[in-house]
Amino acid sequence: MGENRVVRTFGPFVPVILLWWIIAELEVFPSAFFVGPGTVFEKFDELIAKGILPAYLGDSLERLFYGVLFGMLIGVPAGFIVAMSAWARKLTWPLLMFFQAIADIAWLPIVIVWFGFSLTAVTFVIVYTIVFPLMISIVSGVEQVPRDVVRAARSLGAGRLQVFTEVILPGALPAVATGIRTGLGYGWRALIAAEIIVGTSGVGFLMFDSRRAQEVTGVFVGMIVLGVLWFALDALVLAPFERRTIERWGMIRTAEAGR
Template sequence: MPRRILVNPVVRTLGPFVPVVLLWWLLAELDVFPGAFFVGPDTVVGEFAELMRKGVLPGYLSDSLTRLMYGVGFGLLIGLPLGFAIAMSFWARRLTWPLLLFFQAIADIAWLPIVIVWFGFSLTAVTFVIVYTIVFPLVLGIVAGVEQVPRELIRAARSLGAGRLRVFLEVIVPGALPSLASGIRTGLGYGWRALVAAEIIVGTSGVGFMMFDARRVGDVAEVFLGMIVLGVLWYATDALVLAPFERATVERWGLVRQAEAGK
């Protein structure tokens, strides 16, 4: 019976949060911290209901998700072809690898001052930061994935008469998919955090802006609510979309079975 409860998806998902919420509630009830700086779960739930009733939270969520979709769309459009173009050329890898590592090391938030100068407080500025954050993990993941494709498979395909395009589409792309899936998952995680940072600094709406504006007026409950909303949204996206995609891709191309066989 206990084992059956533990494998229940609802229990496995929500169970780890129960002690955290209880500790949070206990700290608030005992007034360990002043009420002006720390509020309990009941206050945050009340704030959630109020913002939903006024339509404020749905509007901010819609703005944040719209910006994220723009950033992800342009990030994939740039990162996918760029990644494969670099990965397929030895000289392109040699020439661009130092640049990739250099720009990968520059945090997205470091671009915000110059982005504000270029684009002002606009959707373009936020989109630029998200795209920048997504592209480099994606490109690095593709390059790593292509390098992991066994050369024997490529030579075998060519010996059977496959042309360069067919080898690329039927051997190299499928072989790189596991690393590509991991790169997309990592890039979107970075992009989500970049969105929040950009909204806090350059945004005029969105969940990040809501939290920053609440901090300005001293509404701690709204700040807590914003953090919870961000965590829940990303957890749901990762658990329902990105993790299954990555897992299915890895299992489809046999890397899990190979790893298990090698143990």
């Protein structure tokens, strides 16, 4: 069972790496623009030995942590306020749609003017990217809670707070988990874009600095680190969190489907 899971997880990468190696060996592209896996892995070891890659990766993860933390602190309560209040929904929904449509990278020029090349600038972009998808997911989750269940709880004497904590919140938690997972994905891409443009360290800056030095190997290293790190984060943390949340708190939809 464990071997099958390993094959399913890593098997698709084998032909990709093989194709990558063949293209490099045949020199389809000049070596200044395209290098093979062996060269990239040597560069990877070199950057680790010099301490550059661990330091840059630590900086990226720190920025992501602060961006996600503040994004959730803003997005979760704001999402429930919009979902639970009719007037808040009417007032803010057009704004949500408007700002959701503006890409995070579009904010970078004005953010640089406001905050300079700083951690605050990068954090602002990540928070902006996370907040709106999270709020929209929460609103969608609250809307999916059956109104009959809410009315039944109220008819049994439950107050507004009790209805929220015992009916609406559990019913919306699967959507919250999905929103967090989606928001983190957006935030991760926003982090790299911000580091490329305004960063002075981090994996995105490593890629940009390598490009500036015409060292394509460093760009390949950065791309692989980004992919592997996100794959591990999603597979080991986010996907299990979303799955367990749905299994634990998705009982409203399950009960409704069994009628």
